[in-house]
Amino acid sequence: MNVARRVAVVTGGGAGIGSALAARLAREGARVVVADLDADSARAVSERVNAEHPGSTVSAGGDVSDTERIQQLVDLAESSFGPVDLYFANAGIAGALGLDASEQDWDRSTEVNLRAHIRAARLLVPRWLERGEGYFVSTASAAGLLTQIGSATYAVTKHAAVAFAEWLSVTYGDRGVRVSCLCPMGVNAKLLSLGEDSEDALGRAATRAVTSAGDVLEPAEVADAVLAAIEDELFLILPHEDVLEMYRHKGSDYDRWLRGMRRYQSSLLAQA
Template identity: 90%
Template sequence: MNVAQRVAIVTGGGGGIGSALVARLAREGAWVVVADLDAEAVRAVSETVNADHRGSTVSAGGDVSDTEQIQQLIDLAESAFGPVDFYFANAGIGGALGLDVSEQDWDRSIDVNLRAHIRAARLLVPRWLERGEGYFVSTASAAGLLTQIGSATYAVTKHAAVAFAEWLSVTYGDRGVRVSCLCPMGVNTRMLTAGEDSGDALGRAATRAVTSAGDVLEPAEVADAVLAAIEDERFLILPHEDVLEMYRHKGSDYDRWVRGMRRYQSSLLAQA
């Protein structure tokens, strides 16, 4: 599906992968609503992109896990540009470490990393079914196919995000609703370095588990991979090709994979 002259909403657009997606979409001729909890950040992203592609974006600050605010984004897109063609459920948060995590931490991770996707789909998919087309792009993580050392909340919610995207594609894919699921490994964003800066051995291990497993990509490289996958209408987007081989090893002998992950975690903790 071509993005030119299409209307998109990108959540988590204040930086990282989100802002790179906004820039790439605008360059390809799309109109974009840029959303993020950080209103100042998305305003800056919008202004920067508009300087090169006049009138291609508008920004909105708010909690994109909240149904009312998602509806406001849809309304803004329609008033500024027209009906929404693409929704990039890209906003995400890193998880708290270990098992001793509060109910509030669990709720927040589930809301942002999973329910935000569900709530957006509930609003948009009926419209897309009526029109006969629409595209939902879910940002999950390689942790949603493999796991995340250190953070149960992140690993669990990213697995769930992959599962929801799969279900969405299976259920509505033959009725014009296209779905892609982005599962990157290390990307040069603040989220990647949060564990290293946490002062916690498990946090340092969590970051090093990602950075030592493969290349750390720049957000623009990930955005390029996303646009290429959308053009081909591919479900699984893997900017790190090694993730597929890791996933195959996991599925071929689950017990061996779990034992290997335990050894890997032990070695990382010893270094931390």
């Protein structure tokens, strides 16, 4: 899909990958709703992008895991620019550590990292089927293909996000609905460094598991990879090429991979 003159909604757009996506989309001629839980951050991104590409974005604050709020974003896009062509389910949270994660921790991670995607698709896919086209972009993580040392809530919900994106593609891919799933490793954003200041060794290990596994990319580099994948309508977006080889190793001998991950975890905990 060529994004020029298309209408997009980007959640988690107030920082990191989301803000880079908004800027890249606008540069390519798209019109963008920048949405974030932090309304001020979303507004700042929108104003910055509009300074370079006048009239290309509007912003909105709110919880994008809430169905009513998602509907409001769709309505804002339609009233500002026209029907939504692309939806970037990019908002995400790191989640809690280990089995100490509470029921509330699990609920919140599931709401943001998974159910937000499901709710957006339920609103948009019927419209896209009527129009004959639409594009859903899910931000998951390499943790959704591999795992995340330290955080079960993150690993599990990101696996689920990948699975839901797969299901969307299988179910609607021959009816005009395109789907891509973004699975990066380390990206230079706030989410990456949360564990470094943790008093929990598992938290520090969680961050180092990502930063030591491969290059830490800038959000703009990830946005470039996403736009290139959309142009070619590719499902799996891997800004870190090493992830594919890791994924192959996992699938070729699961028990060997698990043993290796346990050794890797032990080495990280020894450093923490």
